Amino acid sequence: MVDILHRIGVTSAPDDVYMALTTVDGLAHWWTQDTDGDSEVGGVIRFRFEPGGFDIKVLEARPAERVLWEVVDGPEEWIGTRIRFDLKREDGYTIVLFRHEGWKEPVEFMYHCSTKWATFLMSLKSLVETGKGEPAPHDVRISNWH
Amino acid sequence: MVDILHRIGVTSAPDDVYMALTTVDGLAHWWTQDTDGDSEVGGVIRFRFEPGGFDIKVLEARPAERVLWEVVDGPEEWIGTRIRFDLKREDGYTIVLFRHEGWKEPVEFMYHCSTKWATFLMSLKSLVETGKGEPAPHDVRISNWH
Numbered sequence: 001m002v003d004i005l006h007r008i009g010v011t012s013a014p015d016d017v018y019m020a021l022t023t024v025d026g027l028a029h030w031w032t033q034d035t036d037g038d039s040e041v042g043g044v045i046r047f048r049f050e051p052g053g054f055d056i057k058v059l060e061a062r063p064a065e066r067v068l069w070e071v072v073d074g075p076e077e078w079i080g081t082r083i084r085f086d087l088k089r090e091d092g093y094t095i096v097l098f099r100h101e102g103w104k105e106p107v108e109f110m111y112h113c114s115t116k117w118a119t120f121l122m123s124l125k126s127l128v129e130t131g132k133g134e135p136a137p138h139d140v141r142i143s144n145w146h
Numbered sequence: 147m148v149d150i151l152h153r154i155g156v157t158s159a160p161d162d163v164y165m166a167l168t169t170v171d172g173l174a175h176w177w178t179q180d181t182d183g184d185s186e187v188g189g190v191i192r193f194r195f196e197p198g199g200f201d202i203k204v205l206e207a208r209p210a211e212r213v214l215w216e217v218v219d220g221p222e223e224w225i226g227t228r229i230r231f232d233l234k235r236e237d238g239y240t241i242v243l244f245r246h247e248g249w250k251e252p253v254e255f256m257y258h259c260s261t262k263w264a265t266f267l268m269s270l271k272s273l274v275e276t277g278k279g280e281p282a283p284h285d286v287r288i289s290n291w292h
Contacts, residue, residue, distance in 0.1 A: 091290040
């Protein structure tokens with residue numbers, strides 16, 4: 001099992017980051033505009049991108065502390081993986097420790113997703129700090145795989 | 147052992163990416179301006195940042211194909227780790243598969259370095275495509291850890 005790890009610091013309160021991770025409107029403003037579904041614990045959120053997308057079940061949502069998802073549909077490599085956002089306060093920043101865990105193999109798609117996650121987390125940071133993120137289809141293009 | 151993985155695509159020839167990975171001048175324009183040393187195979191390159199830096203030995207350099215480094219000095223978590231850039235041509239892009247491997251534990255610093263590597267690889271892409279990267283100290287700030 002191999003994981004994708006990232007860490008960003010947002011100069012805003014944990015509650016603001018939490019809102020961007022736990023509401024359809026928040027998620028649509030940093031990850032992909034084509035987001036809908038039920039963002040409550042037990043619900044499934046549908047994220048769509050030009051080439052496809054992901055259905056993700058919310059396993060846990062602890063205000064200003066942690067959000068945990070499980071991928072229930074999407075590319076084969078993603079199904080069954082978990083995505084976790086742990087929040088904490090440090091030096092006036094809300095630190096987001098991100099982990100996309102449970103990849104079976106470090107396939108080339110995982111390399112791609114790791115870099116894309118970094119750019120989307122920077123989009124999350126930008127959204128919460130300035131009100132403007134870069135969600136798909138206006139996301140940062142990193143390669144031929146988009 | 148856990149690894150940091152990334153994938154970017156550069157709209158330039160593999161030779162141009164290779165130059166940016168194997169010359170002090172190239173490296174200084176996307177990773178850190180404070181770079182010196184010997185970038186030939188067997189040589190040691192010194193990379194310095196505001197809070198410290200890394201000494202890296204060049205283990206392998208195959209034109210337009212692969213660059214492999216070993217970290218010989220720097221933060222404890224980095225010493226002995228290896229950094230590898232594999233290049234290939236695909237759809238008119240030079241694909242860079244990046245792997246920073248051999249971390250002993252997925253410590254919080256590794257989360258940070260993963261996101262920083264993504265921003266530095268985007269700096270490499272920008273340098274080769276446009277002539278302008280974002281090397282330290284003008285690098286993208288991602289958190290309280292810089």
